[in-house]
Amino acid sequence: MKACFTLMNRLTRQFGNIVCIFTLSVLIISCTSSSHFTELPSSNYSYRVKSLVMHFTAVNYQDSVKFLVNEGGGVSSHYLIPQLNDDSYPKDNIEVLKLVDETERAWHAGVSYWQGRSGLNDSSIGIEIVNMPECIEQDVPPGFIKPKPLCIFPEFESKQIDLLIALSQDILARNPDITPTAVIGHSDIAPSRKNDPGPRFPWQKLYEAGIGAWYEKDAVAKYWQIFNEHPPHLGLLQRALYTYGYGINLTGELDKQTQDVLGAFQMHFVPWQVNYNPDNSTAATLFALLEKYFPEQLTDLVEEYSKHKVNSATESAAIRPKNQLNMLFLNDSPANKNGKRLYNDKRYSFLGLANTGTLILQSENIESADIIINGQKLNISDRFNHQEQLVYSIARRTRNGINTIKVNNIKGAENGTLTLSIPYPEITPLDTFASNGIDFSAVDSLIEHDVENGFPGATLLVLYQGKIVKRSAYGYARKYADGGELLTIPEPMLASTQFDLASNTKVFATTMAIMKLVSDGHLDVDAPLSQYLEEYSGAGRETRSIADLLTHSSGYNSEVQLFKLDNPFGEALYSQDKALTRDILLKKLPFAHTKDSAQQYSDTNFMILGLLVERITGMPLDEYVETHIYKPLNLAATMYNPLQKRQQKSFFAATEIKGNTRAGEVDFANIRKYVLQGEVHDEKAYYSLQGVAGHAGLFSNVDDLAVLAKLLLNGGGYGMHALFDANTLKRFTHPRHSEDSFGLGWRLAANDNKWHFGAYASEQAFGHTGWTGTATLIDPKLDLAVIYLSNKKHSPVIKQGEKLYFEGDKFDSARYGNVMTLIYEAILSSKSSNE
Incomplete structure (x- = not known):
């Protein structure tokens, strides 16, 4: 009978009373003459409604009614809560309006997914709340991917929330299958389409009223501390989001769908930090929620995290202490009973610096042993039989280059052990550096003379035999205002000034990341790129190996200006969105x-190799290198997108005066035309890859680069951190063919590269340069590194004939080979180089 009267009510609303009276007798007869049945209740059933979805209307009350109630709107919800501060609302007090019966299907969710269910209109109750954010859409030229709009979200009225809480409590009482984690927002179930109810929605207040899910602060703190030490890889974070309920594809990449889901999660649970990035605090919050609501599923995720932390490419060996020499010995007492002795079993060599170095000793059940360094026995008889690690200085016995250590006469219990290790050499602290009698006046005169005549500025560091023998700054970090006029008070150059490294990014970010992955056994450079990037296929791509790209032998042109709509290939290869750029690079870019x-x-x-690192590690390129290469070495000045990471503009050397115009040769719709300072100059990096690219985007200074250079001179390690082994370094810094100018990533001094390395660099030297004015040189034969960072492009444009040039390029100091030659001459003629 109830169903019949429900039908009559519908007919009355739709056709009026006349039709209803005409059919009333028929309906009554039909309803009262139903067949009798016997009930046999089944235990195999559940309630239809599985989730409760919160929305904001984004429009006022009058427009909300138009869309949600009147015909033709195409959308509806079960309930609507108006707003008092709304001129279109006709009443003095707000009340909950019921639009669709809970037993019926409202059209509020659209294309949606949550916890294994799609099309949630069938299994959810929707509540619309009048709330009107103000969003600003960015105007972009045709073909541009529009960024997310900038939205200002107003607070919800307290009366609205009070009514919402009471309504939600009633709904949950009627629908017991709605679990706490199934009280969600529209953005949770459709993250790529919707942002409601927005970051101002009081989810925590609802939780305190018994509605929805929230986390325990102690659990967040626990996971945050864990993840700060070892961040979870992106693939694991995607799995965790999927486990909680989000519809996310497990790609292992920070693609658009992943960013959308991260943003939805952050608006729900960390609304004070909506950055669409997989940061550690977001991951900690997610894992705290899983611990509370999905403890069984969390077990598998934690197990994967633990394995990945130890074994995967994202867990850099550099994070774990790893010395250049690690030795484990048993005592000699029960051994060598036949009188034979092997002279190579307890003898080792290590790389050292004169008057520096430490030995780390740990022993158990060992009474004594002879430890001999460079023929001199250490007097450490009181250091044995201590289970804790002891650090002993060996500075009085070390020398530059190869040192020797041997261990004899180990005495103690039969099960006794002796562990010895020696860290990699580190740079002599900056406050003790001196020129060691090397006369650098010629290179000083060259740069200072050019600065007096208009060259903007530079910094220079020379690392020789483990010591910084020169660290200087010249000229100005910034001379010109945005309009091109000279500043009244220019910003002086400091030795600590950070620079846009331009193409030095290729080696100090991407190549070093790949070297580490190779050394750790996670990447084969001779394998086809498609082995790791499956979508890299067609048009001959399957034949390109990773080594082809590293050696610039792949067949790609010097660049394709993806950031310009009028690039040679037109709109098909145009992108200012990272996800689209990735697709173009891997599938469409022609050879x-x-x-x-x-x-x-x-x-x-x-650019493609940067994507490769991201795919293998499951992390954005900047996060991987900053966390697993730079952070263990305490390199605080080396990073991508530094202005977004709370660095100030004044820390940086300025680049081109008029943005990206490249001396007037480049122009496009949204080109930057102000002095670039702390923003990557390279257009492909800035526009097409949002500042993080394999070819450009890294910032650093001479001090941090000196540490990386010393790591390379050490064969792959620095202090107690090893990034890669010496064999990997040798493989990357030697030509694959005799005529090659590049090894794997690194430019080589061989084959007439004097314009970069100068006249005297050895055949072992390698390094790179950058368009902005940066040059690096590492020469293992002389134990020498030179870091020369200039801002030569921060200068006016001059015209010579029909060609436009940067004034800074005309100076002798702008030619890297000149600087390198004078440094070599100073060192080779010094007393210290002949000792």
């Missing part, structure tokens, strides 16, 4: 030359 052509230097190679 300009055959694979077997001569080396063609190309940014494209390293």
Whole structure:
């Protein structure tokens, strides 16, 4: 009978009373003459409603009614809560309006997913709350991917929330299958389409009223501390989001869908930090929620995290202490009973610096042993039989280069052990550096003379035999205002000034990341790129190896200006969105030359290699190198997108005066036309990859680069951290073919590269340069590194004939080979180099 009267009510609303009276007798007869049945209740059932979805209307009351109630709107919800502060609302007090019966299907969710269910209109109750954010859409030229709008979200009225809490409590009482984690927002179930109810929605207040889910602060603190030490990889974070309920594809990449889901999660649970990034605090909050509501599923995630932390590529060996020499010995007492002795079993060599170095000793059940360094026995008889680690200085016995250590006469119990280790050499602290009698006046005169005549500025660091023998700053970090006029008070250059490294990013970020992955056994450079990036296929891509890209032998042209709509390939290869750029790089970018052509230097190679690192590690490139390469070495000045990471503009050397115009040769719709300072200059990096790219985007200073250079001179380690082994370093810094100018990533001094390395660099020297004015040189044969960072492009444009040039490029100091040659001459003629 109830169903019949429900039907009559519908007919009355739709057709009026006349039709209803005409059919009333028929309905009554039909309803009262139903077949009788016997009930046999089944235990296999559940309630239809599984979730409760919160929305904001984004429009006022009058428009909400138009869309949700009147015909033609195409959308509805079960309930609507108006707003008092709304001129279109006709009453003095707000009340909950019921639009659709809970037993019926309202059209509020659209294309949606939550906890294994899609099309949630069938299994949810929707509540619309009048709330009107103000969103600003960015105007972009045709073909641009529009960024997310900038929205200002107002607070919800307290009376609205009070009514919402009472209503939600009633709904939950009627629908017991709605679990706490199934009280959600529209953005949770459709993160790529919706942002309601927004970051101002009081989820925590609802939780305190018994509605929805929230986390325990202690659990967040626990996971936050764990993840700060070892961040979870992106693939694991995607799995965790999926486990909680989000519809997310497990790609292992920070693609658009992942960013959308992260943003939805942050608006719900960390609304004070909506950055769409997989930061550790977001991960900690997610795992705290899983611990509270999905403890069984969390077990598998924690197990995967633990394995990944130990074994995967995202867990850098550099994070774990790892010395250059690690030795484990048993005592000699029960051994060598036949009188034979092996002279190579307790003898080792290690790289050292004169008057520096430590030995780390740990022993158990050992009474004594002879430890001999460079022929001199250490007097450490009181240091044995201590289970804790003891650190002993060996500075009086070390020398530059190769040192020797041997261990004899180990005495103690039969099960006794002796562990010895020696860290990699570190740079002599900066406050003790001196020139060691090396006369650098010639290079000083060159740069200072040019600065007096208009060269903007530079910093220079020379690392020789483990010591900083020169660390200087010249000229100005910034001379010109945005309009091109000279500043009244220019910003002086400091030795600590950070620079846009431009193409030095290729080696100090991407190549070093790949070297580490190779050394750890996670990457084979001779394998096809498609082995790791499956979508990299077609048009000959399957034949390109990772080594082809590293050596600039892939066949790509020098660059494709993806950031310009009028690039040679038009809209098909145009992108200012990272997800679209990734798709173009891996699927659409054509080759300009055959694979077997001569080396063609190309940014494209390293743009793709940056994506490769992200795929293997499951982390954004900047997060991987900053967390697993720079952080263990305490390199605080080396990073991508530094202005977004709370650095000040004044820390940086300025680049081109008029933005990205490249001496007037480049122009496009949204080009920057102000002095760039702390923003990457390279257009492909800035516009097409949002500042994080394999070919450009890294910032650093001479001090941090000196540490990385020393790590390379050490064969792959620094202090108690090893990034890669010496064999990997040798493989990357040697030519694959005799005529090559590049090794794997690194530019080589061989084959007439004097314009970079100068006249005297040894055949072992390697390094790189950058368009903005940066040059690095590492020469293992002389135990020498030179870091020269200039801002030569921060200068006016001059015209010579029909060509425009940067004034800074005309100076002798702008030619890296000049600087390198004078440094070599100073060192080779010094007393210290002949000792």
